[in-house]
Amino acid sequence: MELKQLEAFLAVLSAGSITAAARLLDRSQPAVSRLIQELESDIGFELLHRNGPRITPTERGIRFHAEAERLVTGIGRLHERAKAIAAEEALPIEIVAIPAFAAGFVPKALSRMPQQALPSRLHLRSAPAESGIQSVLARTADLCVVSLPAEQPGLETHVLAQAPCVAAVATSDPLARKEVVSIADLMGRSLITMANPFRLRRRVDQALEAHGIQASKVIDTNAAMIALQLTACGAGVAIIEPVTAYGVALKGVEIRPLDVNIPFLWGVFSAVSRPLPETARAFIHQFIETTASAIPGLVEHDPRRADLVTDAIFGAGAHNRAGAA
Known part of the structure; x- marks a missing residue:
């Protein structure tokens, strides 16, 4: 297994075709095809499904991609560190x-x-x-x-x-006129929250349940920035962590503390x-x-x-x- 073989495989998955990968690598299309075939021979399984010009990764190819990317990236970082050491930087x-x-x-x-x-x-x-x-x-x-x-x-x-979680409300929302949003203010509202049940979402759900708050609708997402965008569009009130709330300003959204501590x-x-x-x-x-x-x-x-x-x-x-x- 050689570095140039791994680079060819990563380029194919990134570009979507052998022809495009060849352009990225400044190699000929046959040369890239040969590198992929040699890599498949070395590791003992197919990486790509070939159907004429269409190329799709196999299930094993998808799993192998993450390992290959980590190795190639690591070698690139090693080169950077070697140059820095040589230059005493x-x-x-x-x-x-x-x-x-x-x-x-x-x-x-x-x-x-x-x-x-x-x-x-x-x-x-x-x-x-x-x-x-x-x-x-x-x-x-x-x-x-x-x-x-x-x-x-x-x-x-x-x-x-x-730090405690906060409420994000649209500037046009009546709650934006309050200095502190009460959890009782969320009764019957459309709520926006996080999706991962093992992290913040669990504590948010526990706080809502403890105060008997029933939402009319719940929208969950995997990123607080998306929650803020949904809030700005008027989709509901978001309960989010304070890091995004105070670290990224978004027009049309106001951040207010809650009267309950959701850490x-x-x-x-x-x-x-x-x-x-x-x-x-x-x-x-x-x-x-x-x-x-x-x-x-x-x-x-x-x-x-x-x-x-x-x-x-x-x-x-x-x-x-x-x-x-």
Whole structure:
């Protein structure tokens, strides 16, 4: 198995055809076809279904794609680090963050760092919490900024914080005239919330149930930015985490505190026993300052007591279930 074979396979799936992949790679179409065939011979199974000019990945090809992409990306990052070491420059850093942070506070923190403190290469990737954690554990990312729970073995906690969820309402909504939105105000309204039942959605549902709130309609989504867009379009009132609410301004949407505390918890993690580049540590420091100054009600916890915080919010033994979340 050779790197050029993997690159040819990734190019085909990215471009959608061997002809387009050949243009991307500046190779001939027969050369790309040959590389794919050699790769299939090396690994012992077909990667592509071929039907004339139409190319689609096999089921095994789809599974193999993720592994190949991770390896090729990792080799690219290795080249970057080798160049930085040779030039005695700051090492590149890779940050994986859930969309709530990747769209707002991570870029803000980076922009407030002295430019000379940043490496010439910096990678910011948006991914679900579970993927961010696995990237750190697999050593394909230096840091992840994710929501809790996150108690997998092998993680070192650098930041552990929480803040209350908020209501997002359209500017034209009568609730926008209130300083604080009562949970009772949501009775009979169309509500917008998160889809993942193992994270924020569970606590939102518990709060609504505890106060006997019945929505006329519930719309769920996998990203708070989408919830804000739905709110701006008049689809309903959103109960969202404070990170997106205060990190990304959206015209036509007003953010109001709720009269009940629905906690949203997050942390910054790296792999245990993996020394962080100085630039990564500088980012963590700036990130703490940026979020603390912008999110009302933010509380920082002792990173060494992540298990106790998780139990207090999610219930005893929750940190043992984090891997399933």
